[in-house]
Amino acid sequence: MSDYEKLARDLGIPHTRDLQALCDRMNELCPGPPIELVEVEYSPDRPCATVHRQASGRCVVEYVKHPDEQVRLHNVLHELAHIAFGDLDSSQAEMEALLSRFPDLDPDVVLAVFRRDQGSSGAFSTDAEYRAEMFASYADAMYLEAEESLSVRARTIRRVVDIATLNRRLSF
Numbered sequence: 351m352s353d354y355e356k357l358a359r360d361l362g363i364p365h366t367r368d369l370q371a372l373c374d375r376m377n378e379l380c381p382g383p384p385i386e387l388v389e390v391e392y393s394p395d396r397p398c399a400t401v402h403r404q405a406s407g408r409c410v411v412e413y414v415k416h417p418d419e420q421v422r423l424h425n426v427l428h429e430l431a432h433i434a435f436g437d438l439d440s441s442q443a444e445m446e447a448l449l450s451r452f453p454d455l456d457p458d459v460v461l462a463v464f465r466r467d468q469g470s471s472g473a474f475s476t477d478a479e480y481r482a483e484m485f486a487s488y489a490d491a492m493y494l495e496a497e498e499s500l501s502v503r504a505r506t507i508r509r510v511v512d513i514a515t516l517n518r519r520l521s522f
């Protein structure tokens with residue numbers, strides 16, 4: 351079973367569509383401080399979604415308000431994939447190293463200033479971005495597949511993602 355299949359199954363995809371339920375499930379899979387879900391207004395200079403760890407250790411997933419539920423799911427699942435695949439773990443150590451240099455300042459303010467590239471591809475390696483985005487697309491296909499009327503199109507998307515996943519695994 352691929353990492354994507356396993357994560358999708360563990361999160362209850364495609365049966366679970368509720369964003370908070372997905373975050374709660376993620377918290378059970380990766381025990382730690384609660385994942386906080388925050389909906390934010392669209393702004394052209396803001397990414398579709400971000401995930402960052404607060405100085406307190408809490409994970410905050412911010413996602414832009416969007417009328418399409420599948421888009422919201424995609425964006426949040428992309429961020430949850432970063433948590434699942436451990437992309438935040440190395441930044442945790444880096445974060446602590448950074449904070450130790452500014453002991454007199456509010457840690458969250460320091461982090462906000464230094465995280466100016468949050469959510470863009472600068473925040474994680476391209477590899478991590480690719481993997482998180484692939485998972486979100488994989489989940490899209492599973493949701494679509496679960497909707498009978500879209501099954502043909504969804505199966506095609508799923509197959510393309512599966513092939514892309516396989517190619518990627520073969521390239522290692």
Ligand SMILES: [Zn+2]
Nearest residue numbers: 428474479482
């Ligand atoms: Zn990302």
